Amino acid sequence: MENTLNENVCLTHEAMSVVISPKLGGTILSFQSLDQNGERIDWLRAAQANEQREPKAFQTGCFPLFPFSNRIADDRLLFEQQEYPLLSNLPGSFMIHGHSWMGAWRVTEQSASSLSIVFDMPHQDVASHGWPFSYLAEQRFELSEQGLKVTLKLTNTSTQTMPAGMGLHPYFNWLDGMQVTAKCQGMWLGSEKNIPEQEDFSHQAIAALAQGELLKGLDNNFTQWDGLARIEWPDSKACMTIKASDMFRHLVVYSPEGEDHFCLEPVSHVTNAFNHPEWSDAQGGMQILSPNETIQGDIRFLVK
Template identity: 25%
Template sequence: MPRLTRIANAYLSIDVSPLGAEMQSITTSDGADWLWNGDAAFWTGRSPVLFPIVGKAPDDTLLIDGQSYPMAQHGFARRQEFSLETASATACRFVLEASAQTRAVYPFDFRLSVEHSLDGPALTVSAAVENLGAEPMPFGVGFHPAFRWPLPGADGRPHSIVLGNGAEPERQPLEMGLLSREREPSPFAKGRLVLAQSLFDNDALIFPQGAGECLTYAAEGGPSLAFRFEALPNLALWTKPGAPFLCIEPWHGTAAEHDGSRELKDRPHTNVLAAGESQRFAFTVTFPA
């Protein structure tokens, strides 16, 4: 297991691994654990960072300017060793830069900086993407944190997701891991979705637009987590059948569309950074104080 970096304050303690710059635990001052523990019986992930794609590519192959490159689901960053650039009591930043290994599958000079920082009972996780090359750089980026379901101390209570904008965004289903061109009616009613395992019988719930910039994940009469998103317009919710976690996934970029273009730049919601440009993406989650 790689050496973990711990940041902490009076409210929260966070452990982050250099492998994928991935959080391994979130603990509040009362000793409660809020992040999924990575039990291999269900899913070994805990909070992976997704880059340079979100979701799946057809046959795990991307086209970039007509050239084919192998690319596994959610990209390679989550399986790469990051370097710890800075660390303080309440913040740490890990960095991944392009290498011969990454250029073989993604021919761009990039710098991906992932920072975890604490401010009272709030945790912010950000990803800054920089194009260090001379050509426009297409990419997708996203976050995949898995939180306990049920939340600590809320066994047996109904849980829900409530969108801050009160919307009822359409769902875009998956076909063999790729986005269907069809849309399905929203499972939200006036911005509220009561969670049930059966919602995920056909894979993740994906809302390509309209979910807004904030939501609450809460147990009825129990604890709640408040989320805010920055430059992350797409939302997915996911769990494995029977697993005791819920992934709340804000993205900028999605899986390729079924029977759609294989070109990375044509994937829905793909970013394209000009040479020398950078962009920041982040989510903040506030825990019970």
């Protein structure tokens, strides 16, 4: 039975809880647990309440990326020899992160520790911004003693083939002394508008990240990620392992100067891949879905 009221949903399992907002773009508002001393651990950044900052989904702990990750350059999609003009969905940016963070999701299944929600495009409250294809996005959240598993699924409901991609955009707390480890083979260097231009295999950020050091000032696509990332916060002795299925073999790393958060975003393709059909999977190329075809993968946030 579908719930169209879109209230926040709190999932619990033992000392862990996760709060999800179907109404606010299918976002995660918090993911927490209690340690042996009863102290709270925030595994994701808790949702912010800054009324001066927009959009609201970007102030949460995590938001979904459907039907693509990051930006499409110049608000122009060239696919199968057809050009589609797009409209920006964020002031000062090209069209970014698709539509699913912009509107309400519908609850299709719910239990004490799990939740399934869906988002349709066309959507009654979200403009297409020129996107010419229809699709169905699905998220399933499952909380267990190991942590949180999020399964993402994207189906092309159009009558024509569609470029496709998906991912998650989680925010983590930046704390002194933390270690962030991930192994990737390459990193795209981008333009002033964060559009990839050249892949670099020797950038210092690649080696640093492999050794547990996350550099400040990054907003880059890392390629050929092995699907594992580890975050350690020594002060609280908390440790999270991110484990992504083979669908997600690229990682957007965002570590802005002067902020108290960072992002590790498992994605199926790199920024603007839809305009580069020549890019290989290793470079972060796109997926293409025939009508009624589906891609699916999961991302696990394993905690201890």
